[in-house]
Amino acid sequence: MSKTWWKESVVYQIYPRSFMDSNGDGIGDLQGIISKLHYLKSLGIDVIWLSPVYKSPNDDNGYDISDYQQIMDEFGTMADWEKLLEEVHNHGMKLIMDLVVNHTSDEHQWFIESKKAKDNQYRDYYIWRPGKNGKEPTNWYSNFGGSAWQYDEASDEYYLHLFSKKQPDLNWQNPQVRSDIYKMMTWWLEKGIDGFRMDVINFISKPEIFEDGELKQGKQYASGSKYYRNGPHIHEYLQEMNKTVLTKYDVMTVGEMPGVTPELARLYTDEARNELNMVFQFEHMGLDNGPNGKWDLKPLYLPDLKENLTKWQQALDTTGWNSLYFNNHDQPRSVSRFGNDKEYREKSAKMLATVLHMMKGTPFIYQGEEIGMTNIQFDSLDDYRDIETLNIYHELSEEGLPHEEIMESIYAKSRDNSRTPMQWDSSENAGFTTGTPWLKVNPNYLEINAETEIKHSDSIFHYYRKLIQLRKNHDIIVYGDYELLLRDHPEIFAYKRTLNNDTLIVICNFSNQEPIFELPLDLTFHSIELLISNYPTDNNIQTTQLKPYEAKAFLLKS
Template sequence: MSNQWWKESVVYQIYPRSFQDSNGDGIGDIRGIISRLDYLKELGIDVIWLSPVYQSPNDDNGYDISDYKAIMHEFGTLKDWEEMLAEIHKRGMKLIMDLVINHTSDEHPWFIEARKDKENPYRDYYIWRPGKNGKEPNNWEAAFSGSAWQYSAETDEYYLHLFSKKQPDLNWENKNVRLELYDMMRWWLDKGIDGFRMDVINFISKDPALPDGEAVSGKKYASGHAYFMNGPKVHPYLQEMHEQVLAKYDVMTVGEMPGVTPEEGKLYTAEHRKELDMVFHFEHMDIDSGPGGKWDLKAWSLVELKLILSKWQLALADEGWNSLYWNNHDQPRIVSRFGNDAEYREKAAKMLATTLHFMKGTPYIYQGEEIGMTNVSFESIDDYQDIETINMYHEKIANGSDPNEVLRAIHQKSRDNARTPMQWDKSQHAGFTRGNPWIQVNPNYKEINVQAARNDPNSIFHYYRKLIQLRKKMPIMTHGSYQLLLPNHDAIFAYVREWQGEYLLVLSNFSKEHVSITLPKKQWMEKKATLIISNDSDHCSLVEMVELQPYESIVYHLS
């Protein structure tokens, strides 16, 4: 396995709209980010992943881009951005930008031209089809509800949008589209950025026949995933991108890839294939979703979670590389989801962090995760801002669903759980803004905030700092092999890392019960055990029979 800087890095995701407002308009901005860079340096961060700050009408909070080379006015100016990059680099950190090239905004100049007439030179930059029998070209459902096709009266045709109708999909079959995108990527890389996080990058190649998805009884639209996830030309496109752009720079790349399997993940990330460095898969993020999808709530199983994460650890052990994450801008807060955000919030947050950070891969921290921020339960749909959440709510209410049941699902799964403002202190609006925030602050900010966490040596924040410091000084965390223990235990996540004759034993209790386990008699049990980190001051010594307190996590070094 070769050494690259991104294998030894810890990444922190900033969602700029919710991170820090500097001018009182209630919206986070670039100057706000600059003012908080010392905080990220104190935490120990190596790389900042910045969610989109490009010019956008904001239909999907910046993931609908109308100008790839301009900064959204609400966030500041290109000069502000250049100062931010310089300040990040001055502190020894790196910056990766979000790359959204499956689709643009419908207000992008290319699409404004494309919709004018069928002979326009930009027409083929997007995917157009005539209707069928007075209906859409096929039965695909968009990610944000409704049809994936939007009628355009100017030319009496429909355009494809896998997300919002204001996010038309680009036609990657058109070489000019690809060349323009590569030119834009080089423009940003030449400014000095250190890589890209690529939004739904495995959607860029569609089956050109665009066949109907398999219909589901009682549903008007069907999933088209089989025809655009990991499509027929996705690997040639990424290899071309690597050859034309990425190979010329020392950068890191991570591709967001819904529906990717470990076998496909290896194809995308194996070094000799020259595509990407890492992928974000979603298998572990789907274990609390029923057959009806994200909003169909079901109980999750630790056995299933261990199986999924271990499968990825083993599949990419020698070829490719894993990204490690619990949270991002699209996911609920992990301590509320897989932990306990009430009486055991601090212990559960530390336990979840320990379990993840000792695995093989590059860890990602989402803003607020390092202080144990939780989900929010707004009382009314009017308090939510996320287009996916709002569309789903109105669709379900129109179909006769109980509003209280729909809100219960929203409280657990809405993307707005991750998007409430960063909680800096206990002053009004949590120190995020002196104006009115674009979305309400979580009411628990007076107890859960950065100021309180930094002042408490036993806080989640200082625990994350210690995890990051351990990763920097223990090569086994980067290079060691992975072996799952007790795969069928429904409360304990236990695994071993091994490298050059030394071992790490990681034990985590995912329950609020006291749990005793018997460790298998392995060669590492004969070695000298040194406690590396624990989230419980009353931790036990390493013996064959170990008792773990509720949400306890312990790591031993054996040599």
């Protein structure tokens, strides 16, 4: 396995709308990000992943792009973006951009042309189909609710949108579409960016023939995901993209891939196949879903999480590479989801960071995670902004679910949980804006904010700093082999990493109980070093009673 900079990096995701507002309009912007680069540098960040800042009508918060080569007015200008890139590089960090090419906005010039006539040269840039028996071409649902097809009266045809109806899917079977996308990617790389995070990139290859999905009882629409996830030409397209564009630059690529399996991920990330560096998989993000999906809540069963993350660690052990994350702009806050955001918020936030950052792969930190930001519970549905959240409320209401039950699901899983503004200090609006924030600030900002965290040496922020520094100091954390310990224990997540003569033992308690940890292996070592812990502790590793949400990692030398 080759050593590369992106394997050794720690990535920080910025959701620009909620990061820092420089001009008082209530919306985060590029100048706001520039003003906080020193903060990211002090944390130890190597790479910034910037969520979309392109021109967009903002139906899906920038993931509906109307011009790939312009900046959204709310975020600033291209000159602001160029200044940001320059300053990121001046701080010794790298910048990767979001690549959203499964779909565009319906306000993109390509789609405007595509709608004009069936014989327009851009018609085939999108996926148009005639209806079937007076209905949509297939019974697929959109990932944001409702049908995945939108009727166009002028041409008496439907276009496919796997997300919002304002996000029509591009037709990757058209070589001109691919050529135009590769030119756009090259344009950004020539500007000096350091790579791409690719939005739902494994959805781009659609089937040759569109068939209905399997309809669940009582539902109007079905999932078509088995037809478009990891579709028939996906590897061909990614290899072409790599050969045409990516291979010419020293860049990092990570593909967001819902529904990807470890076996497929090996193909996508095998260095010999020249596709991508790593993928975002979502299996561990579905372990607290009930049988009816994301909004059907069930508690996490820890052995499921251990089994799942271990499966991925082992599958990509020698071929491919893992991304490591618990948080992003589409997921609730991990300390509220997998930890205890009340009496053990600080301890459980540090514990979750430990279990993740000590694994093999590239860790991703989402803004606010490093200070232990929590989920939000808005009093009114009117305070929510996320299109998926608003759609599901109306959908579940129509199915007869009571308001209180739906709100419990929204409190737990809404994407707005991660999108509340970054909590910088205890001043009004958490120091995010002098205006009215686009999304309300979590009222706990008076206690939870970056300024307070930086001041206290024992804070979550400084714990993250130490974890990041440990990765830079110890090759075993980046490249060591992984083995799960105590596979069936309901409260303890423990594993070991090995490299040459070194062994790393990581012990994490996922509960507010005090279970006993017993080292199941007869390890011989001549020295032991405590690398990190979230409680004062000693060097006893053989048998120890863990405190609530305790985490510790030891380096053993034999």
